[in-house]
Amino acid sequence: MSFFAQLSQWLADPNRWSWTDPAGIPFRTVQHLWFSALALAISIVLTVPLAVCLGHYRRGQFLASSAVNIGRAIPSFGLIILFWFLASRWGANTDFWPLLLALVALALPPLFTNTYAGVVQVEQEVVDAARGTGYREWQIMLRVELPLSSPVIVAAARVAFLQLIATVAIGAIVNDGGGLGRYIVDGFALGEQGHGEIFGGGLAVVILALVCEGLFALLTKLATPRGLALQQARRDS
Template identity: 40%
Template sequence: MSPGTAVGQAVTWLNDPLNWTNPGGILDRLTEHVTISAAAVLLGAVVAWPLGVWLGHSGRGGAVVLAVSNVTLAIPTLALLTILPLTFLGFGQRPVIVALSVFAVPPLLANAYTGVRSVDPQTRDAARGMGLSGWQLLTRVELPLAVPYLAAGFRTAAVQVVATAALAAFVNGGGLGQIIAAGFGLSIAVGGGQVLAGGLLVALLALAVEGLLALVQRVLTPRPLRRAGRSGDGAVTAGA
């Protein structure tokens, strides 16, 4: 099949209203994809943020953060998606969410740690001089100043998870990957356009999530910290 033919078939497939509204159509798969991705990122944040923030506050966790990030990055997501359904989690969305949450941990953990450690030592000293306890220092000074890093880490993790969640189709986990898998189940001459359409939908969703979270990050970050937030974006790349 020529590229032009595949593109034409993809446009035709996307313009068919039944492919959007039928059971198992685009709207159903999109809802599944967003649900799986959101649950995975939130689960990753519940695990990674408290650990990263506490290690950053204590100042003794650099090696731990590096080790955890390296270990989680070294585990292939597809391998986890293959292994976890054979455990008590079974097939479906639960093993997919767990596998994707592991994939989300490195940027969340690294940015939480980096955000807290990036606080100016003089600011910490001034806070302690005012009589703030360790907990008050963390909640009133370090965490607010780490907001750009936390938001940037969440954004990176979300985009990565959305893009990777298409692999859920391998274990019947739902999502837009099911559209791609169904296209591959047909001959290339027949299903090539559907495969291309599914890939395009995943890419567009990832771009939409990136844009939306970039806007949310900017709104939630205090104006004086927005420049620091740009530095936080760079930390995401290094941390991830």
């Protein structure tokens, strides 16, 4: 059977477009997004408050630079295998925890580093002006530094989320769910007869990543304070 015939047959499966069947593209897309979004939410809770606090007091520069190096050095697949091994030894759910913990570990470095850098880059004159009007330190962090650094934080979330989407697909090797990556793994298991499924699964992952990229670009625009956006527009013009 030719490649295009395989792909057509795979797409023509009546359950391929089901929201409830585990073999359906919509079902696995939701599963893919759920893992990615959950890991991103946990990473934001763990990193953003700490990075904002350290950036406000101008502490933790070594930690921020170390996070960059750690983020570049961590092999995503190696983390998944490591957490799978630990989960299997401890009797934990190997279909959930290994992939989730690996995703969180991958998202932490870029979120922490960019949030810290965004807060540090806020002009000191603005911070001093807020302090002079009677703002407490926590108010400066929440009402001044966090809004002004929000475009950088959202940009970090976008980079982390796209990395998470790619890693969820890889995680299908050790995860019975695995989102859209399950098609790729199952296709390889079929050998030559699975080329259509491999291509379909890979294309679905690419489309999902592009859609998420566009949504985050819109979110970045919405998260930019009006005054900061006008200032950037004047610089560009």
